[in-house]
Amino acid sequence: MTRCALRGRPPRRADxxxxxxxxxxxxxxxSILNPVNSSMLAVALVPIGHAFGAAPPRTAWLISGLYLATAVGQPVIGRLVDLHGPRRLYLLGTALAGxxxxxxxxxxxxxVLVASRVLLGLGTSAxxxxxxxLLRSEAERTGRHSPAGVLATLSICxxxxxxxxxxxxxxxxGAGGWRLTFAVNVPLSLACLVLGARRLPRTTPAGVPKPRTDGAGMLLFAAALTAFVLFLMRPATAHWYLxxxxxxxGALFARRELNAREPFIDLRVLGGNAPLLATYGRQLLAYTTSYAFLYGFGQWLQEGRGLSAxxxxxxxxxxxxxAVAVTALTGRRSRPRINLVVGAxxxxxxxxxxxxxxxxxxxxLLVLIAAMAGIPQGLxxxxxQNALYAQADPARMGSSAGLLRTSMYLGALLAAxxxxxxxxxxxxxxxxxxxAALLLGVATAFLLVCxxxxxxxxP
Structure with missing residues (x-):
């Protein structure tokens, strides 16, 4: 019996x-709610700092708060998606984002603004x-290894x-001040709620025992990751306790997961999947460079070059x-190694x-550098993402995808x-x-790993 049947998915009007x-x-x-909020802040940090009299080390919490919540929330909510289906978590998350x-x-x-970014991180994690x-379940329903072009479309967007x-x-x-970069989430969230309620399949299992949620494992994972991330955000000997x-x-989490019947993260399976672990490592290195460049260049244009937001x-x-040009040329052909090496x-x-x-x-020169930076973004x-789709356990696609995003936002936290x-x-x-000197070292390590x-x- 397929997963679609176990979840009681009703028939859809589709071929x-x-x-x-x-x-x-x-x-x-x-899926774009998180990246659009991450990147809009690149030009909003300076006016927000001026509005509240806050220096860059304090406004950096606006970045870190979002990424900390997302790094923890993505795999946790991803596992809940695996267990309870995507529709319910999608609607709850997008409502929280609004x-x-x-x-x-x-x-x-x-x-208070930092608190809103934390809530935004949790809401956009679903x-x-x-x-x-949904991509994996559609592949199973249609009998195709990967729905043609859909994975590329999702990644491109x-x-x-x-x-x-x-x-x-x-x-x-320019139109109404930095607060509009937060207000834009309200109509985006409403659009997600309407589309999600109308189009996402309902999951109403009939006669199937409810899967068990490893709540203790999720809490231990969140505690370990939060402590490490808080230390990375303000590394100092005085914070040795973090x-x-x-x-x-982390030790309690590993012990729990190795002995749990239905673990949140199956460490034995994950530990034996070296290609997937390598994908997570590449994601961490690549986005450390990408986000540090994005935020650093954006802030320097305003304060070092004297431009307005x-x-x-x-x-x-x-x-x-x-990025559009690059993804249009490479999006439908899965050549991860070539694309990663060129991007590095x-x-x-x-x-x-x-x-x-x-x-x-x-x-x-500024325009040329900005244009060059879009090439690795598109590759x-x-x-x-193509590598993860091929490497991850289909039954844990949600949590595996969440861990990929966790790796991405850990890189963003290091960048902040x-x-x-x-x-x-x-x-x-x-x-x-x-x-630039720091990022040259990180980008070199990324190239060597790829x-x-x-x-x-x-394949």
Missing amino acids: PAGFDRRLIAPMVLG AAGLLGTLAPGLW AYPASMS NQVVSVTGPALGGLLI PVTGLAA PEAGLLMLPMPVT VVQLLCCGALLLLHADSPAW IGLAN AANALVFPTGATSTGLHDL AADRSLSR
Whole structure:
């Protein structure tokens, strides 16, 4: 009996031999909520800091709060998607994202704004695992290994939106101030709720025992990850108790999962899947560089180069243009190793190009660097997503996809910490050059990992 039958999925008005394309709109719209909010903030940090009198190390919590909540929430909610179906979690998550957007719009102070970002991170953690779960169930229903073009469409939209965000954020700030970058979540959430309620399949099991949820394992996982991430955000000997707490929670988590009948994360299976572990490692390295570049370049354009937020957003617009061109050329052909190696080489070139920038750098050079940065954006995320789709256990697709996003946002957290380190009082050209030197090391490690992974050459 298939998983669709076990979940009691009602018949759909779709060609049995083809993917149900009514699902594409809610899948895409829901999955872009997180990257659009992540990237819009690249040009909103400076005006938010001015509004609340906060220096970059304090406004960095707006980035870290979202990524911490997302890093913890993605695999946890992904596992709930595996157990209870995508529809319920999708609707609950997108509703929470809308509430978080409203809270951020009305926030009277910086820490309320940080709280809204945490809620936003949790709310946006549902759509991507739900989408990947739907993709896998549709592949099973249709008997096809992968629905043609749908996986590429999902990846393309996420990658393009992540680099379109700065331009959108700049336009919103120019139209009505930084609060509009939070308010935009309300109509987006409503659209997700309407589309999700109308199009996502209901899951109403009949006569099937409810699967057990490993709540203790999820709590221990969340405790371990939170402790480590909080330490990474403010590493200091005075915070020694955080890594100690993380190690203790991690040890309890491992013991729990190895002995649980229905573990949250099956460590034995995951530990034996070296290609999947390598994919998570690549995701971490790639997005450490990607997000540090995105936020560092965006802040420097405003404070080091003297541009306004709308001007900085428009100048970064070549990123999505290049990403669209790259994904259009490579999206339907699964060649993860080639795409990853090329993406890593271009990341290195982009990081090196930051060393050329100064307060009087010509506009054409800024546009060229922004355009180059779109190439790895269009290659790396899609390649890792294709690799995960082939490597993950189908029964745990939601949690596996969530862990991929966890790796991505752990990279983003490291990026936020790096930006706070090199820009202690503002985004100067000297700080940008320090960031470039740091990222050259990370991008080199990423290139070496991609070139050494022979498993990517096999189907």
